[in-house]
Amino acid sequence: MTLPIVALPIHTERLLLRPLTEADAADVYEYQSLPEIVRYLPWPVRDRAESREHTLKRAGFTHIQNDDDLLILAAELPGGGGVAGRVIGDMSVFLKSVEHRQVAIGWVFHPDFHGRGFATEAARATLAFAFDEVGAHRVFAEVDPRNEASVALCLRLGMRLEATFVESEFFKGEWSGLCVYAILRSEWAPE
């Protein structure tokens, strides 16, 4: 596995993807504080202080080299004319196994920016990062099947449904299922 930090930041058509920092806490709070946004995430609704603490913790994950390393990429919508950019969402990149070159990704975006392809744009760039820089053989996402927007995103990315677990978790007070969507390097970039 190669160390990918040199490959950051990533510029997409409309976004800048770069490691999350402490300075992003206020922007992250804007979406971490919304019940509809955390509904399918293993996160509570956080108040400002809790969200800041969480961002500080996640900003400390700066290497993706060993099993269980995690990197959080802030999706920044660059400001124009000297205006600071705004973090409108973030992508998680988990290195699940170095030996087996398995990487999991996750995503969350502020609802003001849903429905415009920002998550797709960020996720495509994150997939490229996982394959080309982290050296993944397979990238997967774990999604609650009721999370239609996330399922649709997996499918837009070309991920296949690999597994469906039924009522496999007691999550936020109810039985919930889990779907695993995945894509292989050979499917991402056929030889």
Ligand SMILES: CC(C)(COP(=O)(O)OP(=O)(O)OC[C@H]1O[C@@H](n2cnc3c(N)ncnc32)[C@H](O)[C@@H]1OP(=O)(O)O)[C@@H](O)C(=O)NCCC(=O)NCCS
């Ligand atoms: C999952 C999540 C990121 C998806 O957001 P999204 O807005 O549906 O995804 P995108 O930003 O890629 O936008 C796609 C939509 O924009 C449209 N779109 C417009 N321009 C587009 C473009 N250039 N490229 C792709 N889609 C575009 C698509 O047609 C699609 O519309 P539809 O929803 O009517 O089908 C969002 O619902 C979210 O943050 N959820 C809460 C957190 C969460 O549950 N995370 C996942 C846990 S597993």
